[in-house]
Amino acid sequence: MRRRWMAAVAVTVAGMLTLTACGGGGNDGAAQSPQADAAKKVEVFSWWTGPGEADGLKAMKEIFEKQNPGLTFFDAAVAGGSGDKARALLTSKLQADTPPDTFQGHAGAELQGYIKAGDLEPVNFLYDELKLKDVFPQQLVDQISVGGQIYSVPVNIHRSNVMWFNPGVLKDAGVTEVPGTIEEFIAALEKVKQAGKVPLSIGSEWTAVHLLESVLLGSLGTEAYNQLWTANSDWSGPAMTKALNDYKTILSYAGDPQDDWQPAAKQVADGEAAFNIMGDWAYGYFHNPPDGGLGKTSKTDFDWAPSPGTGGTFMWLSDSFTLPKGAPNRDGAVAWLKVAASKEGQDAFNPKKGSIPARKDADTSLYTDYLADALKDWGSNKLAGSIQHGVTVNDAWRTAINEAVGLFQQSKDVAALQTALADAAKNSGQ
Template identity: 50%
Template sequence: MTTRIPRPSGPSRRTVLAVTGLSAASWALAACGDDDGSGKGKTDVEVFSWWTGGGEAAGLKAMVADFEKRNPDIGFKNEAVAGGAGTAAKPQLEANLKAGNPPDSFQGHAGAELLDYVKAGYVEDLTSLYDQQGWTKVFPATLLPLITQGGRIYSVPVNIHRANMLWSSPELLSAAGITGAPRTWDEFLGFLDKVKGKGKIPLSLGEQWTAKHLLETVLLGELGRDGYEALWKSGGDWGGTRVTGALDTFGKALGYTNSDAPSLTWQDAGKLVVDGKAAYNIMGDWTEGYYRTDPPDGLAKKPKTDYDWAAAPGTDGLYQFLSDSFTLCKKAPHRDAAIAWLKECGSKAGQDAFNPKKGSIPARSDADASLYDTYLQWALGEWKKDRIVGSLTHGVVASNAWNTAIDSALGVYLKDKKVARFQDTLAEAAGKYAA
C-alpha cells in the first residue's frame, strides 16, 4: 500500500491527491494493488474523502480491511484530502468533477450538499442497487429522502453523526464548582464565566468551520427546532429579532474562546479539553472517536473520566444530525470495483467495522449494538427518541452555494464583530439561495 502522489490534472489525466499531515503508519491503508500500472492483477477502487485523522482514519482503516478481505482482487486507493468538514476536499473534488476527472466514489453529506452533485449530473442512480441489497428496509425513513431526487436514490450512507454535542473536562468543571449540564445558553455563559475566573480556557475553538459549527448549535439552541428549520425554507426570517438575539449569544460565546483558534484543527481544539486546558468544546461526536481511539489515530482517553458529554445548551431532545455517504461517479474509471465498495459501505459488517471507531452510529437499523461503546450506546438510544434536525455545516440543510455565502459572511464577522452587518448578509444569502 502506498500514498497517492500529486500529478497534473487535465482532461486526459486523473488528478491524484496526496494525503497531507499524516504519518505513514496512520495511513498504511492508502493504496494497495496495481497502483503503478504494472498489470499485477488487482483492480483498484479510487475513493475520495476527507477522513485523514482521529477516529475517522481508524474507522476507514477498519472498513477497508473488511472490504479487502471480502474482495481480495480489489485494492483500495485512498484519495483523501486533509481538512475538517471537507473544507479543502470539496473545492478540489468540484474541480476534478468539472474537469471530467472523477474518482470512482466520493464522500458527500446526505441532504442539500449531495443533491447539488445529483443536479449537476456527477453521480449515478443507485436505486437498482438498493433493490438488490434490500437497503430500503434497513436505512431510516428520516435519511432516505435526503439521498433521493425525483424518486431515485443516489448514495449509500455509512453512518449518522450528532453535531450538537458539548464535550467537557470533569476535572475543570469540578474545580470551577460546576455540576450538571447547562440547559440554556444563558446558563452556559454563566458556566463559562466561572471557568474564566479559574484562569482556564472556558470554550475551545479551532479554525473557521468550527466557529460555523458553533453558530449552528447556537441557532438551534436559541430558536428551537421549528425556528431553526424555518431558516432553511423560502421566507425564513433571518432579519428578525430572534435571530439577532441568537447572533448576540454567538458573539458572547466567542468571547470565551482561545485566541489561537484560527490556527487550530478540530482535533487540536478538542484535545485542549482532555489535556485539562479548556473546560468545554462544542463539536460533533467524531470527537468521541478521536478521544477514545488508541494512538496514533486517537488519544486513548476514558469516557466519564477524562471527558464527559451532553447535548449542546438548549438542544436536549434534539438530534442535529449529518450522514456521510458514498456515491458512484458517472464515468467511474473502475465501475465494478466502485459498486463493490458501495456494497461494503451499505453492509452490516462494513458499518459495524467502521462506526465503533469513527464515533458514529450506523445508518443501518440492524447494527450489533454490543460492538458500540458507552457514548455510542447512549447515542443509539437518543437517535431513537429525539426529534431530528439537520446540520448546516455538514451539508444537510443548505446547498453548497448557500454554505459558501455563509462562510464568507462569517469570515467577515469574525474579524469585525459587527452583528448587524453579519445578519444583513445572512438574510441576503437566504433570499438568494433558499428554495
C-alpha cells in the same frame, strides 16, 4: 518588418496545430490500456487518511475484497480534514469527465451540487434490491434525494451538537449542574470566567460556524431551525435576532482562537478551559491512546452532553458514497456500494472511525461509552441537519455563512451578521 510579423504568426499557428494534433493522437492510444485493467480495479475516492478513519476504510476494504474476489480496491484517498483538498481535486476530475469509480461526499445539500451538475447516477435500484429504505431513517433518505431519486449510500453518522466539558474545572468554578439551556450555559460561562479559566475554547474560524449551528438550534428550537432550510424560512425575524445575540454573548466568553479544533479540544482535556462545542469526532481525539489521541478517561477527564438547549435533538452529518456518471468500472462501484450499505460493512467501519452506523439495525454491543449514547439518541431523538458539514446548505451558501461569521468575529455587529445571513439564504439558489 510587417512580413516578419506575419511569418512569426504563421509559424506559431502551425506549431499550435501540430501540438493539438499530437494531443488528439495520444489520447486514443492511452485510453486503451487502462480499460483492460479497469475491469478489476475499483477506485474509491475519499479523504479518510487520519488515524481511526483510515483503519475503518481498511476494514471495509477487506470485506469488499473477500466478497468480490475478482475486484481489487484502489485507495484514492487525499489527506486533509473535512475533505478540503480532496474536493478541490475531485472538482477538476469531474469537470474533465474522468470521475473515480465512487467518491465520498457529505450527505445532504453538499451532495446536491454534484446532482445538479449531472455528475451522479441515481442508486434507487440498490435501495430496492437491498431494501435500504427500511433500514435508513426517513430524514436521512430525504436529504440524499432529489425529485424522488436517491443519489448516495450513507455509511456513518456523526453528531455535531455535542458540548464537551472538563468536570474538574466545572467543580472548581462552582458549576454543580451541567447547563441544559442557553441561559444556564451563559451563567456557567460567567462562573468559570470568575474562577480564572477559559470558559469556552474555540479554534479557527470554521469552529465558530460550528458553534453557531449549535446555538441556533438551541435558541430557535428544532422546528424553527429545520424551517430555516425551507421556503418559509425566517432569517430576519426577532427570534433570529435573539439567537444571534445569544451567539454574541457566548462568543464573548471564548478564549484566544486556537489553530484548529484539536488544540481547542485539548484545552478542555488539559483543564485550561471548561467547555468546547465540537462534533463527536472529538471523542476519538480525547479517548484514543496517545498515538492519535490524548488518552484521557471519559467521565473523569472529560464529559459530554448535548449542547445547551438542544437536548432531545440529534444534529447529524453523514458521509456517503456515490455512483458517478461515466464511472470506468460501474459494476465494481456497485459492488463497493453494496458493502458500504451492508450491516457487516458499517459495523466494521464505524467502531474504528468513532462514528455510528447509518443503519438502524447495527450490532449495539460494538458501540460503547460515548458511541453507545450516540446510538441510543440517533434512534430516539428528533433530527436536525448540520450547516458547516454540508447537510442543510450547499457549498455556496456555506461559504457565505462562513464569510459572515468571519467578519462578525471582528466587527461583533449582530445586525450586520443577520443581514449577511439573510442575504446568504436569499442568494443561495437552493
